[in-house]
Amino acid sequence: MSEFSVICFAESKSQLLELASYASKLSQGGPAQVIAILPAGTQAASEAEELFSYGATKVNVLETDCVTKAHADCLANHLSILAGPSQPLILLSSTKFGKEVGARLAQKLDAPLATECRALNLTEEGVVVERMVFSGNGISKERLLRLPAVVAIQPGAFTPERKNAVAGSVSSSKLECASKLITKEIKPKGTGSVKLENAERIVAIGRGLQKKEDLAIINELAGSIGAAVGCSRPVAADLGWLPDDRWIGLSGHKVSPKLYIAIGISGQVQHIAGMRDSKVVVAINKDSGAPIAQNSDYLVVGDLYVIVPALTKAIRTGGSGA
Amino acid sequence: MRDAIYNLGLSRLKELVSFMLLQNCHALHERTMREIMVCVKQSYDVDSLKVDRSSGLISTLGSPKKMNDFDRNALEEGIRIREKAGGKVIAVSVGPESVKEVLKEALAIGADTALYVSGGVPADIDSRGVAHILSKVYSLLADVDLVIMGEGSVDHYSSQVGPRVAESLGLPALTYARSVEVSDTKVTAERDMEGGLYVTECPLPAVVTVVQEINQPRLPTLRSILGASKKEIRQLSLSELGIESANVNPLVTTEEIHSPKNERKKLVLDGSKPEEASSRLVSELKKEGVL
Numbered sequence: 207m208s209e210f211s212v213i214c215f216a217e218s219k220s221q222l223l224e225l226a227s228y229a230s231k232l233s234q235g236g237p238a239q240v241i242a243i244l245p246a247g248t249q250a251a252s253e254a255e256e257l258f259s260y261g262a263t264k265v266n267v268l269e270t271d272c273v274t275k276a277h278a279d280c281l282a283n284h285l286s287i288l289a290g291p292s293q294p295l296i297l298l299s300s301t302k303f304g305k306e307v308g309a310r311l312a313q314k315l316d317a318p319l320a321t322e323c324r325a326l327n328l329t330e331e332g333v334v335v336e337r338m339v340f341s342g343n344g345i346s347k348e349r350l351l352r353l354p355a356v357v358a359i360q361p362g363a364f365t366p367e368r369k370n371a372v373a374g375s376v377s378s379s380k381l382e383c384a385s386k387l388i389t390k391e392i393k394p395k396g397t398g399s400v401k402l403e404n405a406e407r408i409v410a411i412g413r414g415l416q417k418k419e420d421l422a423i424i425n426e427l428a429g430s431i432g433a434a435v436g437c438s439r440p441v442a443a444d445l446g447w448l449p450d451d452r453w454i455g456l457s458g459h460k461v462s463p464k465l466y467i468a469i470g471i472s473g474q475v476q477h478i479a480g481m482r483d484s485k486v487v488v489a490i491n492k493d494s495g496a497p498i499a500q501n502s503d504y505l506v507v508g509d510l511y512v513i514v515p516a517l518t519k520a521i522r523t524g525g526s527g528a
Numbered sequence: 529m530r531d532a533i534y535n536l537g538l539s540r541l542k543e544l545v546s547f548m549l550l551q552n553c554h555a556l557h558e559r560t561m562r563e564i565m566v567c568v569k570q571s572y573d574v575d576s577l578k579v580d581r582s583s584g585l586i587s588t589l590g591s592p593k594k595m596n597d598f599d600r601n602a603l604e605e606g607i608r609i610r611e612k613a614g615g616k617v618i619a620v621s622v623g624p625e626s627v628k629e630v631l632k633e634a635l636a637i638g639a640d641t642a643l644y645v646s647g648g649v650p651a652d653i654d655s656r657g658v659a660h661i662l663s664k665v666y667s668l669l670a671d672v673d674l675v676i677m678g679e680g681s682v683d684h685y686s687s688q689v690g691p692r693v694a695e696s697l698g699l700p701a702l703t704y705a706r707s708v709e710v711s712d713t714k715v716t717a718e719r720d721m722e723g724g725l726y727v728t729e730c731p732l733p734a735v736v737t738v739v740q741e742i743n744q745p746r747l748p749t750l751r752s753i754l755g756a757s758k759k760e761i762r763q764l765s766l767s768e769l770g771i772e773s774a775n776v777n778p779l780v781t782t783e784e785i786h787s788p789k790n791e792r793k794k795l796v797l798d799g800s801k802p803e804e805a806s807s808r809l810v811s812e813l814k815k816e817g818v819l
Contacts, residue, residue, distance in 0.1 A: 309691035318779035386700035465818040508799020520806035
């Protein structure tokens with residue numbers, strides 16, 4: 207029987223580290239061979255080294271336009287050739303692009319695919335995953351009945367672990383884009399400030415805010431604790447008070463800061479799905495019966511226009527009280 | 529004088545040319561009539577699921593179902609394209625007999641005809657199986673220019689079916705579209721990706737999956753509901769489509785679904801004394817090591 211192999215691909219190095227690290231823990235009659243496909247860039251050589259110390263046994267540096275242009279058809283075709291007849295497990299990052307590549311790849315290989323996964327195990331009866339379903343209301347345990355299989359793991363669901371680096375082999379390949387898509391332009395979406403995924407603290411605002419100008423008091427609170435500002439769907443999608451890259455929720459960003467302060471956010475399941483992994487959650491809401499109450503560690507019941515400035519002041523004075 | 533005659537001649541010529549252009553446009557219009565296949569899923573109403581308190585398991589038995597929210601946007605976009613270019617919107621669904629309900633709604637909203645594949649469809653069908661059936665329906669309809677569906681479904685949110693259908697038919701796909709523009713031979717979309725809005729085009733026929741921000745779906749009116757009762761809903765079985773069970777039997781099975789763990793402290797601070805509540809909160813957060 208041939209060696210069990212896991213092929214990992216992600217658009218960014220940090221996501222690829224998560225996948226390689228996860229893959230290196232899987233074994234089936236022996237440790238898995240972990241092949242990481244790394245999009246080429248100026249840092250590729252040092253990134254390859256880093257991948258080896260997180261569990262990769264082979265790194266393939268792939269030079270292609272398909273990733274930056276999000277052309278899934280071409281990339282999926284390339285991955286299917288790499289998969290070959292060895293019936294591997296293929297791990298992808300559950301980003302929009304990752305899910306699309308996964309679906310095309312699985313279709314090509316006539317393979318099962320699970321997206322939005324938070325955990326994965328190899329068992330005798332197949333690959334078992336846990337994935338988020340019902341708009342974040344449920345965790346579904348699902349079994350993929352055969353190999354090859356494709357699994358897309360939510361970014362951030364797993365913390366990569368450094369191990370003793372084992373020297374592995376690095377190869378490189380070039381993929382000319384043969385996609386049927388032509389991408390003419392990539393328009394930036396956000397303000398270019400700190401990415402929410404990387405923020406240690408987040409202050410998020412919801413419908414409780416009455417007008418755009420009132421964001422000033424929110425920004426002040428955020429400034430006092432060095433937090434990034436995020437929002438629920440209506441604030442970005444309906445009202446347009448904050449750019450799209452600030453929107454936290456099921457179809458927006460999924461964040462896991464140390465501290466999450468939800469202000470005037472009722473806590474619909476779609477929003478909770480985006481911030482469930484936060485360490486400590488504070489909510490400020492006038493309605494003690496709002497769903498956010500069940501999803502927060504501390505709920506301050508009151509008018510945000512009174513509480514937020516008071517909290518900012520308390521933080522600035524070190525919490526010694528008025 | 530010669531100039532005047534020349535001018536007159538020129539303006540005649542202009543008239544003639546514009547008349548010819550008009551004719552040509554008309555012919556073009558005929559050609560741009562679109563056949564649009566909109567896929568609508570009957571999904572669980574995620575807001576009314578029942579959780580067993582002792583086991584934490586979620587049961588879907590007897591849970592109400594409704595049209596997948598994202599597919600409403602897909603249907604709306606299909607109708608808008610038809611309103612501009614002419615053509616036909618065909619709503620397609622797969623599943624038990626009850627999917628007929630979402631198709632009735634799709635017809636009331638504005639689809640022209642509807643088709644569902646029932647009979648022989650496994651109750652636990654997965655995305656691969658659904659994509660296989662939809663691909664067969666596409667081939668049966670023969671003249672489809674665009675397949676539109678939501679980016680995913682509110683219940684399983686797997687986001688597989690669109691790109692799987694595209695792959696199986698060898699079609700390009702514009703996923704996560706936030707706006708769509710269809711011209712004579714191609715479709716252009718603004719794709720809402722994490723890294724920005726990607727302006728991408730591809731030739732027709734194509735698959736498009738849409739995000740909720742693409743439009744505000746219209747509601748059916750009493751008149752459109754009454755009108756819809758005259759529209760055709762066609763039913764096909766797997767055997768009529770020549771589908772073998774190996775291609776629709778699931779490769780992914782669900783073992784159980786439970787509620788996510790909730791270990792929040794749920795402490796309530798009275799905000800009627802804002803200074804007191806704030807300083808207490810600050811000291812708690814310091815203790816937690818997050819401030």
